[in-house]
Amino acid sequence: MNAAALNGDLRMLQWLHENRTEGCSTDAMDFAAEMGHLEVVKWLHENRSEGCTTAAMTYAAEQGHLEVVQWLHQNRSEGCSEHAFGLAAGKGHLEVVQWLDAHHHKGSFGHALRTATMNGHIAVINWLLASIDEERQHEIFTRLALKLAKKSNQWRVIRWLEPQLEPDPSKRQRLLY
Known part of the structure; x- marks a missing residue:
């Protein structure tokens, strides 16, 4: 059976x-x-x-x-x-992540951001970062996402995140280090 x-x-x-x-x-x-x-x-x-x-x-x-x-x-x-939230984020299932969050099945935010970033799921990353209330926490998690994207060679994610941290293209090079 x-x-x-x-x-x-x-x-x-x-x-x-x-x-x-x-x-x-x-x-x-x-x-x-x-x-x-x-x-x-x-x-x-x-x-x-x-x-x-x-x-x-x-x-x-x-x-x-x-x-x-x-x-x-x-x-x-x-x-x-508690892993469901991060597993769904890591596979790029934005609607599932949003539903779990709305129905109090949210797991570790950091794990969800990590798995979404390392697998290149920009829509999920964007939603997770947008759900952060405080500006300082948003910057910290955006920098974490950028670091993880670099570590896992997610160049599309890097190109998407960099302008959020540094609007001036001439100053973005320093973000690579």
Whole structure:
């Protein structure tokens, strides 16, 4: 049943449920959520008692399956791990990051900024930096993002961040060191 859930094979899952006795584990719903198989997640929720773990929402967030994340939030109590926010940011799933933030599933801001920057996800970086209230903190995190972008050779991110720290192009060279 776990393998059928992983592959999103609802018909096989139903057949196994009716004709076999082995059952499944929490991995079934965790795998289905990670792979974005919402109908399988719903069926498991309604027809099986094993449930899931925080991995279901965490990995659904990492893979950008916003509808699955939302459904799990509304229908299950496990929630997600503190890593979901950073994992979604690192994969560039801006809508998932925004949703997690709005629904109090926010993890480490620094980890989210780090993973988004090191993977070159400018839209996520921009949203994270824009969500910082204090000007001084914004500058600190922008400099951190620039440092991380340089470390991971994300030149597109560097070109995008530099003007935010130094509007004068003639003075930007010093930012490279």
